[in-house]
Amino acid sequence: MASKIGVYVCHCGMNIAGTVDVPAVIEAAKAMPRVALSKEYKFACSDPGQEMIKQDIKAHGLDAIVVAACSPLMHEKTFRRAVEAAGLNPFLLSIANIREQGSWVTEDPAKATEKAKAIVAGAVFRAARQEPLEMRSVEIHRAALVVGGGIAGIQAALDLADSGIPTTLVERQPSIGGYMAMFDKTFPTLDCSACILTPKMTAVGQHENIKLMAYSEVESVSGFVGNFQVRIRRKAAYVDHTKCNGCGMCMEKCPYKAPSEFDQGLSQRRAIYVPFAQAVPNKPVIDPATCVRFKGKKCKTCIKFCEPGAIDFEQKDSVEEVTVGSIVVATGFQPMDAKKIPQLAYGRHPEVYTALEFERLNNAAGPTQGKILTKDGRVPQSVAILNCTGSRDTNYHEYCSRVCCMYALKYAHLIKEKLHEATVFDFYIDMRCFGKGYEEFYRRLQDEGVRFIRGKAAQVFGGKEYKAIANAAGFIDGLEDHQLVVQAEDSLLGKLIRVPVDMVVLTPAVEARADADEVGRKFLVSRGADGFFLEQHPKLAPVSTTNDGVYIAGACQGPKDIPDSVAQGSAAAGKALGLIARREVEVEGTTASVVDELCSGCKCCLTLCAYNAISFDADRHRSSINEVLCKGCGTCVASCPSSAIKAKHFTDEQIFAEIEGLMSM
Amino acid sequence: MSFEPRIVGILCNWCSYTGADLAGTSRMKYAPNVRVVRVMCSGRMDPTLVLKAFQEGADGVLLAGCHIGDCHYISGNLKTLRRIPLLKRVLVELGIEPERLRLEWVSASEGARYQGVVNEFVEQIRSLGPLDLEARRLPATASAS
Numbered sequence: 154m155a156s157k158i159g160v161y162v163c164h165c166g167m168n169i170a171g172t173v174d175v176p177a178v179i180e181a182a183k184a185m186p187r188v189a190l191s192k193e194y195k196f197a198c199s200d201p202g203q204e205m206i207k208q209d210i211k212a213h214g215l216d217a218i219v220v221a222a223c224s225p226l227m228h229e230k231t232f233r234r235a236v237e238a239a240g241l242n243p244f245l246l247s248i249a250n251i252r253e254q255g256s257w258v259t260e261d262p263a264k265a266t267e268k269a270k271a272i273v274a275g276a277v278f279r280a281a282r283q284e285p286l287e288m289r290s291v292e293i294h295r296a297a298l299v300v301g302g303g304i305a306g307i308q309a310a311l312d313l314a315d316s317g318i319p320t321t322l323v324e325r326q327p328s329i330g331g332y333m334a335m336f337d338k339t340f341p342t343l344d345c346s347a348c349i350l351t352p353k354m355t356a357v358g359q360h361e362n363i364k365l366m367a368y369s370e371v372e373s374v375s376g377f378v379g380n381f382q383v384r385i386r387r388k389a390a391y392v393d394h395t396k397c398n399g400c401g402m403c404m405e406k407c408p409y410k411a412p413s414e415f416d417q418g419l420s421q422r423r424a425i426y427v428p429f430a431q432a433v434p435n436k437p438v439i440d441p442a443t444c445v446r447f448k449g450k451k452c453k454t455c456i457k458f459c460e461p462g463a464i465d466f467e468q469k470d471s472v473e474e475v476t477v478g479s480i481v482v483a484t485g486f487q488p489m490d491a492k493k494i495p496q497l498a499y500g501r502h503p504e505v506y507t508a509l510e511f512e513r514l515n516n517a518a519g520p521t522q523g524k525i526l527t528k529d530g531r532v533p534q535s536v537a538i539l540n541c542t543g544s545r546d547t548n549y550h551e552y553c554s555r556v557c558c559m560y561a562l563k564y565a566h567l568i569k570e571k572l573h574e575a576t577v578f579d580f581y582i583d584m585r586c587f588g589k590g591y592e593e594f595y596r597r598l599q600d601e602g603v604r605f606i607r608g609k610a611a612q613v614f615g616g617k618e619y620k621a622i623a624n625a626a627g628f629i630d631g632l633e634d635h636q637l638v639v640q641a642e643d644s645l646l647g648k649l650i651r652v653p654v655d656m657v658v659l660t661p662a663v664e665a666r667a668d669a670d671e672v673g674r675k676f677l678v679s680r681g682a683d684g685f686f687l688e689q690h691p692k693l694a695p696v697s698t699t700n701d702g703v704y705i706a707g708a709c710q711g712p713k714d715i716p717d718s719v720a721q722g723s724a725a726a727g728k729a730l731g732l733i734a735r736r737e738v739e740v741e742g743t744t745a746s747v748v749d750e751l752c753s754g755c756k757c758c759l760t761l762c763a764y765n766a767i768s769f770d771a772d773r774h775r776s777s778i779n780e781v782l783c784k785g786c787g788t789c790v791a792s793c794p795s796s797a798i799k800a801k802h803f804t805d806e807q808i809f810a811e812i813e814g815l816m817s818m
Numbered sequence: 819m820s821f822e823p824r825i826v827g828i829l830c831n832w833c834s835y836t837g838a839d840l841a842g843t844s845r846m847k848y849a850p851n852v853r854v855v856r857v858m859c860s861g862r863m864d865p866t867l868v869l870k871a872f873q874e875g876a877d878g879v880l881l882a883g884c885h886i887g888d889c890h891y892i893s894g895n896l897k898t899l900r901r902i903p904l905l906k907r908v909l910v911e912l913g914i915e916p917e918r919l920r921l922e923w924v925s926a927s928e929g930a931r932y933q934g935v936v937n938e939f940v941e942q943i944r945s946l947g948p949l950d951l952e953a954r955r956l957p958a959t960a961s962a963s
Contacts, residue, residue: 224835226831226835226839252842253838253841253842253843254838255850257845258845259847259850261850265850268853271853272853674887674888677890679925679927687927699836743858763892763893763894764891764892784891785858786859786861786891786894787858788891788893788894790862791861791898792864800858800862805866805867808855808857808870809867809870812826812855812867812870813874815826815853816826816853816875816876
C-alpha cells in the first residue's frame with residue numbers, strides 16, 4: 154500500500170478556484186491518511202505544473218499521486234505520462250474530478266468546497282490501494298474501412314489509399330457518390346457538382362488500394378482498436394459483375410419500370426438499372442421489387458440481351474469478413490420528410506418541391522434536361538424558396554441545418570440565370586452565410602434582384618383552395634387555380650403578406666439517418682440529443698469518437714456542406730492513418746483475472762461474459778480469463794459469488810476505499 | 819440545520835460519467851450531494867459496493883449506466899438491471915428503504931437528464947430523512963442477544 158501520497162489541487166485559472174476554496178482543500182488533504190504533501194497550482198496540466206509533480210516524486214519519494222482537477226476523461230493520460238516520466242507506474246495516479254463534477258455544477262462556494270474535499274478524500278483513499286499495472290501492446294492491422302461512399306467517405310478512402318493503406322469502402326447504394334452526385338451546381342463558386350465529383354469517384358473505382366464494396370452493408374463489427382473484424386453483407390445484384398462489361402443493353406431493353414430514386418421519383422428507371430449514368434461501379438443491379446421474375450413471371454429480356462451472360466437470378470447475398478486497424482464512419486444524413494409539415498402543402502400540391510427534387514429538375518442530366526418546368530410543362534413566372542423547413546423549429550429540429558441558406562441562394566441564382574423574367578422570393582428567418590465567399594455570394598444575389606423576405610413562411614395554399622377561403626382583404630387579383638399562395642409575416646414590415654407564385658421549393662432539414670441508432674450501436678459510437686453521431690470533443694477531437702480507432706466524418710456528425718465534409722473526410726483519414734502508422738497501440742491492462750485459490754468452479758461467470766473471454770478448465774475445476782479477449786467491464790467480477798475475480802484497477806478494495814474516503818468528509 | 823443527504827453515485831465510464839461531465843461542461847447547476855465513483859461498466863456494480871456505501875453512512879445510492887441496448891460492453895447493464903430488484907429485497911431485510919437505492923440510465927449526451935436525476939433523487943432522500951443505520955440496528959441486536 155502506498156504510504157507517501159502527493160496531492161495536487163489545480164485552480165484551473167478561475168474554473169475551479171472561482172468556486173472552490175483551494176487552500177481549504179489543501180489543508181484538508183494534509184490531514185488525510187498517508188498524505189505526504191499537498192500543494193496547489195494554477196494550471197496543473199501545464200508543463201511547469203507537470204514538472205513540479207515529477208520533481209516532488211523524485212525529491213520526496215512519493216509512491217502515489219492524486220491530482221484534483223478536471224475530469225479523468227480530459228487529462229488522466231497527461232498526468233499518467235508525467236508520473237511515468239518520474240519513474241512511477243502510471244496506474245499509481247488517481248484523479249479527483251472537482252471541476253466537471255464540482256466547481257462547474259455547484260453555485261454555493263461552501264458546498265463546492267465541501268464536495269471537493271470529499272472527492273479528494275475518495276481519490277486519496279483509492280490511490281493508497283492502487284497497484285502498478287502494465288500496459289498491453291497490441292499490433293495494429295495495416296488496413297482501414299470506410300463506411301459510406303458520399304463525398305466525405307470518398308475523400309477519406311482516397312486519402313487512406315493514396316498513403317498506401319489497403320482500404321475497403323462500403324456503400325449501401327449500387328453506386329458511390331451520395332447526395333453530391335445529385336446536385337447540379339455547388340455554392341458559392343457554382344462549380345458543376347458532377348465535374349468535380351466524378352473524377353474522384355472514378356479514382357475510387359480504379360484505385361489499386363481500394364476495395365469498393367457497393368450495394369453492401371456492414372453487418373457486424375467485433376474486436377477493438379487495431380483489430381476490428383468486420384462482416385460485410387454484399388446484397389445480391391442478380392448480375393455477375395465480374396462478367397458484366399457495363400454495356401447497358403439490359404437496361405435499355407428491360408420492359409419494367411419504377412420511379413428513379415436518384416431522380417427523386419421525377420423520372421423512371423428500369424428493373425435492372427444503374428442509379429445514374431456516371432455511377433461507380435457502373436454495373437447494373439436488379440431490383441427484385443420491380444422485376445417480374447421475382448413475382449413468378451417468365452421474362453427473359455435481360456438474359457437474352459446480355460452478351461457476356463452476366464445475369465444470374467440464382468445469386469444470393471454473400472458475406473465477407475475483413476480485418477482492419479481503424480474505421481471511418483461517414484454514413485451521412487437524410488433530408489427530413491417535408492410531409493411532416495402539412496401546412497407547407499408538400500405532397501398535396503404538385504408544384505411544391507423538396508430541395509433534392511429541385512436539384513434534379515435543374516440538373517442537365519435530370520428528368521427535364523435541366524429545364525425548370527412545372528409538372529404540366531409551363532415555365533414558372535415566379536418561384537418561392539422557403540428556408541428553414543423543419544430547421545430552427547422546436548416542433549421539428551431545434552438546430553440550424555447550415556446548408557439551406559446557401560443552396561437557396563444558389564437556386565435563386567440558377568433560376569434567374571435560366572429564366573430571366575422570373576421573380577424569385579426567398580423567405581428566410583436569418584441569412585446565414587458564414588463560409589468563405591458566402592457573404593459575397595449573398596450580396597451578389599441581392600444585386601441580381603432576388604426578393605428577400607425576412608419571415609418564415611407559415612403556410613402554402615393551392616390557388617383554388619385559396620380562392621375558396623380568402624375574404625375581401627386577402628383577395629389576390631388574377632390568381633390562377635394552378636398557382637400557389639405563400640403566406641408569411643414579413644417581420645421587417647411587421648405585416649402579414651400573401652405572395653402568389655407558380656412554384657415553391659422547400660428546404661427540408663438535414664437530419665440524422667433513420668437507422669443512425671442501429672449504425673451507432675454497431676460501431677459503438679454514441680449520438681447527441683439531435684441524433685447525430687457524437688465526436689469525442691466538440692472542439693479538440695472533432696472526428697474522434699469514444700471508441701478508439703473509430704472516426705466519424707461528414708454529415709453523420711451534424712449538418713455540413715461539401716467543403717466541411719471533405720475537410721472532415723481528410724481529417725478522419727489522417728487520424729486513421731496516424732493510428733495505423735504507430736504499428737502497435739498500448740491498451741490499458743485493466744482486465745479481470747481469476748484468483749485461483751478462491752474460485753469454486755461454480756461456472757456462474759461463464760455465461761455472463763459478452764466477449765466469451767472466460768473458459769472453464771475441467772481438470773483444475775477453475776475458470777480462467779483470456780486477457781486478450783477481456784475488455785475489462787467487470788460484469789463477471791460483480792457476479793462472482795466467491796469474489797474470486799479481480800478487476801484490475803477496479804478491485805473491491807479500491808472501490809471500497811474510495812467510498813470510505815468519499816464518506817469521510 | 820436542515821438535513822443535507824449524503825449520496826454515493828456509482829457511474830459507468832462511457833455513458834453516465836461522461837453525461838455527468840457534460841452537465842459540468844454545460845455549466846448546469848445541480849445539488850452537490852452526490853459523490854461519484856467511476857467504474858468502467860454498470861455491470862461492475864456489485865451489490866456489495868452499494869451495501870458498503872450504506873455502511874459508510876450514505877443516505878442514498880445512485881447507480882447509473884448506459885441505456886438498455888447502448889452498453890459499451892454489449893450487455894453489462896442488463897446484468898445490473900436484473901441484479902438490482904433482488905438487492906432491493908435484501909435492503910428491505912436490512913431495514914433500509916429500497917427507495918434509497920436508484921438505478922438510472924443516463925447517456926453521454928444527457929447532461930440535462932443527469933442534472934434532473936440528481937436533483938430529484940436528492941429531494942427524495944431528503945424527504946426520507948437520514949438513514950442512521952446505528953439507530954436502526956438496535957432492535958435486531960436486542961433480539962439476537
